[in-house]
Amino acid sequence: MKILILCRSKSGRISPYIKEQVDSIMTFGINVEYLLIRGKSPFSYLSSYPLLLKKVKDYNPDIIHAHYGLCGLLASIQRKIPVVITFHGSDINNSVVRKISKIAATLSKANIYVSSKLAQVSSNRAGVIIPCGVNFDQFRPIENSEARKMLHFEQNIKYILFSSSFRHKVKNYSLAKEAVTKTQGYKIELIELKGFDRDQVAHLLNAADLALMTSYSEGSPQFIKEALACNCPIISTNVGDVQEL
Template identity: 45%
Template sequence: MKVLIVASHNCGKYSSFVSEQAESTKKKNTQIDYFPVEGKGFRGYWRNREKLLKKIEEYHPDIIHAHYGLSGLLANLQREVPVVTTFHGSDIHSGGIWLLLSKICMYLSAFNIFVSRRIYETAKYKKSNYAILPCGTDTHTFFELPKDEARNDLGWEQNGKYVLFAGAFENKVKNYALAQKAVTLVNGCQLIELKGYDRVQVNLLMNACDCLLMTSDKEASPMVIKEAMLCGCPIISVDVGDVKDMISGIVGCFIVRREPEDIADKLLHIFELRERTDGRNRIIQSGLDLSDIARRIQTIYEDVYKIHARK
């Protein structure tokens, strides 16, 4: 089966969760090619239309898999090849015109994938051609290491208190201000910005830190949470996206109120325990590693192809 991935390439590369998922389906006897969408907003995406039609004519895909609503809408401007669209969150919870365009895409797509139930519920999609399916995590890239070794590699103090912030400080959606207020209530605590690191370095950070802190205003199914779980990293998060479902019942992981005092209280608890979590087993048992998700994606491709072939 030949699948064409349609996704944003504005940063000079595809998002890691897009490329990792696509490459993992290759192992399931699926042939993969990519179409890079360059441009922003509806007009920016529209300018890719002719190039996409040419790519479809040259590659002859059986399925197009688009990531995010605007890519899905672009892919659906042709009606010969069935489109599977994955909605990752910002295309839904941004609301307004973006939600409207995403809804048009949903009703045009042969199949829709929502990465979390909350995103699906926000979209209020009524038809049955959908699945709630988070992106898979790479169990080979993210794994547990001794904390002292990870800290040595990073040049950190062995007795320091390090909290890894789940994103870039300037990203307003991540709500750095709340995290900063909480950390200032804990003496000697350092907040580390998760920005500008490659995947190997992120694995080191997650093994070296005392916990991952997420204070985001909006999320869907944040990959950073699942990656931290694979590293056995304790997690403190507000109730956002599917985080509560992911970490519920795991010792050393906490859902907190959006209050600095509550976050600080849980930070003190984690610093006192100084233990890693059993998050890795939760990910594996839940079938959220790349290979398991690839099998489910492959099944979706096959079902969509069969339905389309009968038309």
């Protein structure tokens, strides 16, 4: 079987939760290739359509697996190859993009939602709920003292790991900053989750005193699942499927 993965990439890098999923299915002998959408403007998607047609012609996949609704709509415009769309959250939680995602969902062969909440609000077509998985070989508990030593953490500081970049608006950094400011009696360092590789993230989750997510909205946040896998204490807003985890 041959699968073409269609997803957006701002930097030319593939999102870890997509790459890890693909790496996993390739162990079963499935052939996979990527087509990346560079940029996020409507022009970026429209200008990628000829590239998609060429890729379909040259690679001749059995399935196109599109990640997020905009990629799903682009993939579904062509009618030669069946399309499966995975909806991750921002494509449903954003009211404008949700309209496009609903159109895409009616054109695709099958739809995957990473949480039951997304499935409930997203489409008039049935889909399956499959949250993104966690690599338990990589995200696993290690001794807190060992992880802190590896990262050169000081013993007298409480380290709180924020779920993303401080500049990512939907992650609501201002609430996290306010909560830390109001905490009395501790020396606290709030760590921005930005620029770390996957092994470093696993070490951070084992070294941190707390994993903090203050997002306005989420789908099925990997940050929370990976924190659970590392036995890191968590405080989170009630978004996505966090309450179910």
